[in-house]
Amino acid sequence: xxxxxxxPKYLVTQMGNDKSIKCExxxxxxxxxxxxxxxxxxxxxxxxxxxxxxxxNETVPNRFSPKSPDKAHLNLHINSLELGDSAVYFxxxxxxxxxxxxxxxxxxxxxxxx
Amino acid sequence: QKxxxxxPGPLSVPEGAIVSLNCTYSxxxxxxxxxxxxxxxxxxxxxxxxxxxxNKEDGRFTAQVDKSSKYISLFIRDSxxxxxxxxxCAMSAVGGADGLTFGKGTHLIIQP
Numbered sequence: 001x002x003x004x005x006x007x008p009k010y011l012v013t014q015m016g017n018d019k020s021i022k023c024e025x026x027x028x029x030x031x032x033x034x035x036x037x038x039x040x041x042x043x044x045x046x047x048x049x050x051x052x053x054x055x056x057n058e059t060v061p062n063r064f065s066p067k068s069p070d071k072a073h074l075n076l077h078i079n080s081l082e083l084g085d086s087a088v089y090f091x092x093x094x095x096x097x098x099x100x101x102x103x104x105x106x107x108x109x110x111x112x113x114x
Numbered sequence: 115q116k117x118x119x120x121x122p123g124p125l126s127v128p129e130g131a132i133v134s135l136n137c138t139y140s141x142x143x144x145x146x147x148x149x150x151x152x153x154x155x156x157x158x159x160x161x162x163x164x165x166x167x168x169n170k171e172d173g174r175f176t177a178q179v180d181k182s183s184k185y186i187s188l189f190i191r192d193s194x195x196x197x198x199x200x201x202x203c204a205m206s207a208v209g210g211a212d213g214l215t216f217g218k219g220t221h222l223i224i225q226p
Contacts, residue, residue: 041122043202045213056213090157101146101206101214105157
């Protein structure tokens with residue numbers, strides 16, 4: 001029974017398209033995150049939500065818009081995709097903001113923009 | 115200079131060897147130090163979690179933090195082929211509320 005699940009796992013799309021990645025956690029956690037792992041393997045935080053409220057919004061283009069319909073879901077919508085958006089996107093969750101060191105990651109969504 | 119430096123490897127050792135993985139950092143505000151393990155095509159999973167300086171042991175794994183030198187280590191004893199993975203160090207200043215700062219990861223290969 002997957003704790004943090006995200007779909008799709010693989011996504012290949014053309015420049016200029018709009019795409020979404022969905023994430024759900026069944027751990028009962030209050031805080032959810034999106035991290036990006038680029039081609040150089042650096043894992044960087046993009047957003048965090050606590051009880052559906054945006055907490056962290058790192059320097060990410062406005063084309064990226066997270067949406068949290070409830071505290072178990074955090075989706076990522078990307079508009080006007082660019083080649084540089086190709087990366088692995090990881091959804092994650094933790095009990096709360098104070099537990100932000102013990103993060104449970106999903107398996108990742110491999111996005112390739114052509 | 116990046117906040118967290120970690121040798122990407124690959125580091126290849128024979129089965130049964132003791133493995134030493136390390137990270138250095140520049141931000142003296144970091145107080146929480148973690149090691150995550152990431153298998154190929156999978157998400158990172160938390161392996162070890164330490165606060166401030168000192169040692170922590172969990173089975174075959176030992177994490178060390180030396181805040182004075184801004185240097186952290188992960189030791190793996192009696193290494194197994196199943197330990198082959200990428201090991202990422204991660205750090206935070208305020209318990210992760212601002213997000214974690216990760217190293218690049220070290221790709222470890224344990225040869226049977």
